[in-house]
Amino acid sequence: MKLSWLQIFRLGLVQMCLGAVVVLTTSTLNRLMVVELALPAVLPGLLVALHYGIQITRPNWGYRSDTRGNRTAFIIGGMAALGAGGFLAAAGVVVMGFQPVAGLALSVLAYALIGVGVGASGTSLLALLATATEPRRRAAAATITWLMMILGIAVTAGTVGALLDPYSPALLLKIVACVTGGAVVLTTASVWGIEARVLAEREADNLPFRQGMAEIWAEPAARAFTLFIFLSMTAYFLQELILEPYAGLVFAMSPGESTRLSGAQNGGVFAGMVLVGIAATGFRIGSLRMWVMAGCLGSAASLVAIAGLGAAGAGLTMAVVSLGLFNGMFAVAAIGSMMALAGRGRDAREGTRMGLWGAAQALAAGFGGLLGAASVDLLRLVMPAQQAFGAVFLAEAGLFVLSAALAAKIIEGRGAHPSQTQLVPGE
DSSP: OOOOHHHHHHHHHHHHHHHHHHHIIIIIHHHIIIIISOOOTHHHHHHHHHHHHHGGGHHHHHHHHHHSSOHHHHHHHHHHHHHHHHHHHHHHHHHHTTOHHHHHHHHHHHHHHHHHHHHHHHHHHHHHHHHHSOGGGHHHHHHHHHHHHHHHHHHHHHHHHHHTOSOOHHHHHHHHHHHHHHHHHHHHHHHTTHHHHHSTTOOOOOOOHHHHHHHHHTSHHHHHHHHHHHHHHHHHHTTTTTHHHHHHHHHOOOHHHHHHHHHHHHHHHHHHHHHHHIIIIISOOSOHHHHHHHHHHHHHHHHHHHHHHHHHTOOHHHHHHHHHHHHHHHHHHHHHHHHHHTTSSSTTOHHHHHHHHHHHHHHHHHHHHHHHHHHHHHHTTTSOHHHHHHHHHHHHHHHHHHHHHHHHHHEEEOSSSGGGEEEOTTO
């Protein structure tokens, strides 16, 4: 028995909860540390990098959910760890106000818990989707779950921002407790009973972790797809920390204008995801490989335009919306491909494969963001800002072109329908 549309939507609520808790750390708590506490911006950056680094444990979480045959427990337990980490992170910010060292120590523990929670819950959720979703619904399932994550991020950021004014530490803790506690309750209600109904016939695989990972890593296709994920996601995140500074320094945009620019980019991402979900599933247009390549190449072209517009000092918004559109197309098609490919090779290893690729994605996210920011800082020492930013955007475009070429080599789209997408044997 496979997942119904209602069950896919219920699992999407878990992804929404993940986004809702994580965005507190990347927006609200980040701003409080830098503005209200006047701490160096590198501090929250390092804490966020810590939670990405912890996610190198994703393969182990996926393996555990494979071998123990109970992904539901890891989804709920991971969300509980994430919720605890989110609340402790808020408490750490409060403690920093009067005991900086103790607050920092609490924050390190909190962000480590966040990394563990995201790794355990997110990996097991994607493995359940990959295992139990009909091939013809995978593109739509990826679209639904990622759109709901974006919804969780947007609604939480906007609501918390409105409720937190005027700011007080007690109000912060109260709001964060409601968000994190609500995420755990909603996750439990959403996922409960689904696995038992759709995977009742599944038998757990009890092969030791190292042997299981060695067998998966010995698969040429799995290694190639890991490289693709790392390369493409490095390109995806390379501009994350530099686009708004570029808008301010080169296009003289105010903070409000650059924030709206970021919102326009996310709107483009949303549209790109919807486009792939509707076209690939509703109208059966194109394979996932085609959409991955189109997203990568379109993103590269948009980045070239963004770099070139710096000399004119105008027209940035449309180029950024275009970048968001193609980023969304690429992201949801890549996730759909990941779900489709997780079940290839040895049986009962979907979680381990999703964990391996999730770890590559998390490391690329942290590495890409820091690489982009550091590269701009170094280049600005020897050239004007417009050229420094432009050089990084062009390098990012090159990575997207390489990613498209790699996708063409390792993902074979047979026929027009995404359900027929598979890894090219022997690559």
